Amino acid sequence: xxxxxxxxxxxxxxxxxVQINCTYQTSGFNGLFWYQQHAGEAPTFLSYNVLDGLxxxxxxxxxxxxxxxxxxxxxxxxxxxDSASYLCAVRSDYKLSFGAGTTxxxxx
Amino acid sequence: xxxxxxxPKHLITATGQRVTxxxxxxxxxxxxYWYQQSLDQGLQFLIQYYNGEERAKGNILERFSAQQxxxxxxxxxxxxxxxxxSALYFCASSVPxxxxxxxxxxxxxxxxxL
Numbered sequence: 703x704x705x706x707x708x709x710x711x712x713x714x715x716x717x718x719x720v721q722i723n724c725t726y727q728t729s730g731f732n733g734l735f736w737y738q739q740h741a742g743e744a745p746t747f748l749s750y751n752v753l754d755g756l757x758x759x760x761x762x763x764x765x766x767x768x769x770x771x772x773x774x775x776x777x778x779x780x781x782x783x784d785s786a787s788y789l790c791a792v793r794s795d796y797k798l799s800f801g802a803g804t805t806x807x808x809x810x
Numbered sequence: 811x812x813x814x815x816x817x818p819k820h821l822i823t824a825t826g827q828r829v830t831x832x833x834x835x836x837x838x839x840x841x842x843y844w845y846q847q848s849l850d851q852g853l854q855f856l857i858q859y860y861n862g863e864e865r866a867k868g869n870i871l872e873r874f875s876a877q878q879x880x881x882x883x884x885x886x887x888x889x890x891x892x893x894x895x896s897a898l899y900f901c902a903s904s905v906p907x908x909x910x911x912x913x914x915x916x917x918x919x920x921x922x923x924l
Contacts, residue, residue: 733911744812744900744915745853789853796866798843798913800853 704728704799708790713807714780722775722804724790733793736764736775739803740786748775748788780808812836814916816901822922828889831919835882835903841865842884843904843913844876848897859884888921896923 705727714720726734733752737745751757751766751773763776777784787803813836823829835842844856846869855868859878870876873891878884888895898920902913 735911744917746812746915747912750911791853796858797868798855799868800855802852 704792704794706790706792706799706801708788708801708804710802711805711807713809716780716782716808716810718780720777720780720806722777722788722790722806724773724775724801726771726773726790726792726801728771728792728794728799730794731768731792732795734764734766734773735791735793735798736762736773737789737791737800738786739789745789777806782808782810784808812914812916814901814903814914816899816916816919818919819917820920820922822924823891824924825891825893827891827923828887829891829921831886831888831899831901831921833884833886833901833903833916835884835901836905836914839903839905839914840882841904842878842882843902844870844884844886845900845902845915846897847900847918848894851897853900856886891923893923896921 708724736748739745749764756765761778766773785808789803790801815834817832840861843858847853856870858866862878876886898918900918902915904913
């Protein structure tokens with residue numbers, strides 16, 4: 703099975719940087735994903751890592767260390783619209799398992 | 811708008827009843843996934859279909875079943891409903907040939923069991 707841990711909540715100021723950590727234990731790792739979900743809405747894809755290292759995509763970056771079972775999502779130049787839940791998900795075979803999500807609140 | 815459609819948007823029913831949720835994937839997507847999201851369980855993978863065939867099964871109860879039709883739309887059937895089945899049910903689809911790396915989620919069906 704999967705065991706995925708991420709912090710429950712984080713708060714940051716507009717314009718700042720926030721790093722959301724995710725640790726996982728899994729068999730048959732086949733990729734780590736980050737999704738953003740605003741309250742009452744569907745998740746939207748942010749990033750995908752399957753090899754170690756950093757993937758950068760605009761204001762969002764995601765890092766993976768497979769040997770440590772660790773990933774983080776870095777949100778830069780925070781905007782009010784970034785207030786949402788951020789879900790870490792691990793794929794094993796064809797199954798995607800999600801963490802409970804980190805609620806990020808951006809304050810003015 | 812992800813291009814994935816789900817109907818109905820809301821569904822209110824009673825315990826013991828049976829309901830069918832419908833999903834149409836994005837044009838060209840062959841894979842359809844079903845997820846359940848409740849407050850206490852988070853987002854849980856239920857089942858995946860690829861081009862009409864079941865590909866992967868997650869935490870799907872025996873009371874639940876799904877299928878994908880030749881036109882690639884999918885239905886999730888929930889029977890003998892219990893209060894605990896109240897949740898948001900999402901359908902997602904992904905682009906073939908790209909390792910299913912990005913899933914596009916529909917707006918969800920909110921099921922309330924009274």
